[in-house]
Amino acid sequence: MSLPEYIYKMFEGAVGPENISDRPHILAAYRHTSPQDVRKPASPDAVILPGSTEEVQAIVRICRRYNIKYNPVTSLLSVGMPPGNEMKVILSLRRMNRILEINEEDRYVVVEPAVRHVQLKPELMKRGLSYPVPSVGPSCSVMANFLGKGEHHVQHSTSKNNRYLLGYEWVMPTGEILRAGSLACDAGWFCPDGPGPSLAGLVQRAYGVFTKAAIALDAWKGPAAMPTEGRTPAYKVRLPQDCHKVFVFKFPTLDKVRDAMIEIGKAEIGVAVLKFFYATAAVMFTVSANDFWALWESGLFQKELPQAVWIYLATWTPEEMAYEERVMWDIVREMGGEEVDKSIRNLWEDNMDFFIIVSFLQRVLKLGGGWAPVIHTESLPHTVEIAKTIPEFLQEFINKGLILDAPHNFQIIPIEYAHGAHIELLFFYDRTLPNRQRIPMELMKQSMATDIKHGHFAPTAEVGQLYGNFNLWATKIKKAF
Amino acid sequence: MTGCAECYGTFKGFYPRIVEPDFEVLHITEVIEDLLRSGKLKPRKNLKMKVTYHDPCLLGRLSEPYIPWSGEIKAYGYHDPPKQWRRGTKGIYEAPRRVLRAVPGIELIEMTRNEENAFCCGGGGGVPAAFPDFALWTAEERVAEARSTGAEAIVSTCPLCQSNFEKAVGTGKAGIRYHDLCEIVVRAL
Numbered sequence: 001m002s003l004p005e006y007i008y009k010m011f012e013g014a015v016g017p018e019n020i021s022d023r024p025h026i027l028a029a030y031r032h033t034s035p036q037d038v039r040k041p042a043s044p045d046a047v048i049l050p051g052s053t054e055e056v057q058a059i060v061r062i063c064r065r066y067n068i069k070y071n072p073v074t075s076l077l078s079v080g081m082p083p084g085n086e087m088k089v090i091l092s093l094r095r096m097n098r099i100l101e102i103n104e105e106d107r108y109v110v111v112e113p114a115v116r117h118v119q120l121k122p123e124l125m126k127r128g129l130s131y132p133v134p135s136v137g138p139s140c141s142v143m144a145n146f147l148g149k150g151e152h153h154v155q156h157s158t159s160k161n162n163r164y165l166l167g168y169e170w171v172m173p174t175g176e177i178l179r180a181g182s183l184a185c186d187a188g189w190f191c192p193d194g195p196g197p198s199l200a201g202l203v204q205r206a207y208g209v210f211t212k213a214a215i216a217l218d219a220w221k222g223p224a225a226m227p228t229e230g231r232t233p234a235y236k237v238r239l240p241q242d243c244h245k246v247f248v249f250k251f252p253t254l255d256k257v258r259d260a261m262i263e264i265g266k267a268e269i270g271v272a273v274l275k276f277f278y279a280t281a282a283v284m285f286t287v288s289a290n291d292f293w294a295l296w297e298s299g300l301f302q303k304e305l306p307q308a309v310w311i312y313l314a315t316w317t318p319e320e321m322a323y324e325e326r327v328m329w330d331i332v333r334e335m336g337g338e339e340v341d342k343s344i345r346n347l348w349e350d351n352m353d354f355f356i357i358v359s360f361l362q363r364v365l366k367l368g369g370g371w372a373p374v375i376h377t378e379s380l381p382h383t384v385e386i387a388k389t390i391p392e393f394l395q396e397f398i399n400k401g402l403i404l405d406a407p408h409n410f411q412i413i414p415i416e417y418a419h420g421a422h423i424e425l426l427f428f429y430d431r432t433l434p435n436r437q438r439i440p441m442e443l444m445k446q447s448m449a450t451d452i453k454h455g456h457f458a459p460t461a462e463v464g465q466l467y468g469n470f471n472l473w474a475t476k477i478k479k480a481f
Numbered sequence: 482m483t484g485c486a487e488c489y490g491t492f493k494g495f496y497p498r499i500v501e502p503d504f505e506v507l508h509i510t511e512v513i514e515d516l517l518r519s520g521k522l523k524p525r526k527n528l529k530m531k532v533t534y535h536d537p538c539l540l541g542r543l544s545e546p547y548i549p550w551s552g553e554i555k556a557y558g559y560h561d562p563p564k565q566w567r568r569g570t571k572g573i574y575e576a577p578r579r580v581l582r583a584v585p586g587i588e589l590i591e592m593t594r595n596e597e598n599a600f601c602c603g604g605g606g607g608v609p610a611a612f613p614d615f616a617l618w619t620a621e622e623r624v625a626e627a628r629s630t631g632a633e634a635i636v637s638t639c640p641l642c643q644s645n646f647e648k649a650v651g652t653g654k655a656g657i658r659y660h661d662l663c664e665i666v667v668r669a670l
Contacts, residue, residue, distance in 0.1 A: 231574075231596065231597060232542075232568050232570055232597045232598075288558075288560075289557060290563045290564070292557075293557070293559055404557065430556045430557050432554075432556060
């Protein structure tokens with residue numbers, strides 16, 4: 001349905017006529033849904049481009065008054081508009097793309113929602129600063145990753161991105177503006193908590209629109225500019241080898257992978273430690289589906305990588321590198337690890353942006369496919385126990401020819417020197433199958449059933465009772481808004 | 482031989498879909514490069530200018546020859562027979578740069594978005610006719626990027642880029658000029 005003219009005029013009054021449109025070709029460009037979603041994307045009734053917090057507030061108030069659904073977007077990788085006949089608009093935040101402040105001494109940066117990694121990361125690298133970029137890739141919103149959980153490849157040494165969120169400004173669904181943390185007391189951006197209890201858990205699934213956020217920064221041990229060579233599609237990003245090295249080791253069992261990760265965490269060495277997806281790696285490092293099949297059918301990745309650990313060491317000096325390498329090798333040898341085929345290590349040495357900005361992760365979509373929800377666990381050992389049961393439920397789908405034969409295509413990334421870990425499963429299904437839309441749902445059901453069968457998880461209602469009935473509180477908060 | 486990037490890209494990429502040409506197609510920058518190499522052209526005058534080169538879309542990433550393919554796309558995107566992909570890898574990027582470097586006094590500074598990643602000037606594809614304000618905005622974006630390199634002039638080798646850039650540069654208020662690459666070479670002879 002289209003917006004009534006009087007409502008359109010109200011939005012136009014808030015942002016100006018050049019920043020709103022309901023023309024069909026514009027709406028078509030904004031029809032989107034996430035890559036895993038099998039539904040046909042619904043169309044908004046208008047697209048609005050606010051340029052400031054005040055304009056966002058005006059739009060949210062209009063939406064609340066007339067019961068209009070709204071979806072703030074930057075890169076269009078999010079879940080799209082809901083189906084149905086209710087009025088709905090997209091708030092494209094692309095005009096709000098300013099880096100507001102880089103504070104090198106206190107190490108934080110303040111950004112608007114449409115600041116993207118490709119814009120922010122190089123600017124910070126020039127100043128010897130950095131932050132973890134999640135695997136979503138360079139074109140996506142920095143703020144979105146820090147308001148969500150923000151998993152990424154260097155969690156081993158840095159934790160999840162939501163730990164780095166400092167003060168933020170939020171236009172709440174009520175139309176009020178909340179400035180959280182130290183910002184609320186005019187004390188700057190340094191702290192996200194207060195007044196009152198921390199709202200950090202709330203912002204991950206909040207409604208409303210976030211209009212500014214500060215994120216903490218780390219020191220960057222690499223060059224001031226990303227050293228890119230070559231031409232599309234064969235770019236290379238190599239970092240100076242005296243202080244940046246990547247290793248890939250294979251271990252005899254997942255238990256040894258776990259133990260190696262724990263020991264490396266105890267030693268507090270390394271920027272990145274992870275067990276990466278092996279089929280996804282084959283898709284990432286090939287430039288066409290045919291190239292992927294040539295690599296996959298060679299069997300190299302299946303032989304070398306089901307129980308492999310990637311380690312990225314980055315140091316300030318060659319002497320520090322020598323120390324970290326010695327410690328790493330001690331641990332790897334103790335756990336029975338050995339280096340994988342050199343050609344695999346070369347791939348990562350030639351593509352070190354995997355640890356910096358993950359510039360080509362979207363290649364994983366080229367075969368068609370999706371992935372199961374990320375599962376959070378309390379400990380690395382728990383994650384490994386879950387991983388051992390993955391082939392059990394995947395095999396049925398592989399045997400029926402519904403998904404690619406890659407039963408070990410999951411990744412485990414320790415967090416904060418192996419104090420915790422996250423696990424993620426990625427499966428590929430063929431888009432030409434007539435019943436492909438059912439595959440992700442069926443697979444996820446089997447995944448949940450396997451988790452419950454092995455006692456890895458319990459239904460939320462049971463778990464909630466042990467954790468302050470968080471599930472009931474979440475329902476109440478949603479109802480309040 | 483064509484002095485226009487859009488014509489070059491059209492001859493290379495579009496006409497072969499209708500009929501395979503029985504002649505070679507060269508861009509003027511390739512010809513100039515040959516003449517410089519063989520010593521038949523000798524630029525002598527020192528132009529003392531900092532320039533940045535803008536890669537036209539149809540001379541760069543969209544200039545690769547069309548390669549016909551017919552076959553079947555099987556499961557998981559497998560092409561049978563294998564398809565050769567045109568990704569802009571083999572566009573004409575080096576010839577114009579070698580020509581500029583051969584002109585005495587020219588200091589060539591690269592923009593961040595260059596070669597296959599060059600930001601379009603907005604002058605091609607019918608955009609100025611259909612959306613003149615959008616075409617001008619696009620050129621102004623690129624001019625701002627060019628100015629940020631410290632260059633005194635943007636150089637390119639396409640009349641559509643020229644037309645759009647000249648609108649964006651205006652009467653010099655933008656703080657940067659536009660020159661065609663052939664004009665630079667002629668001035669140096």
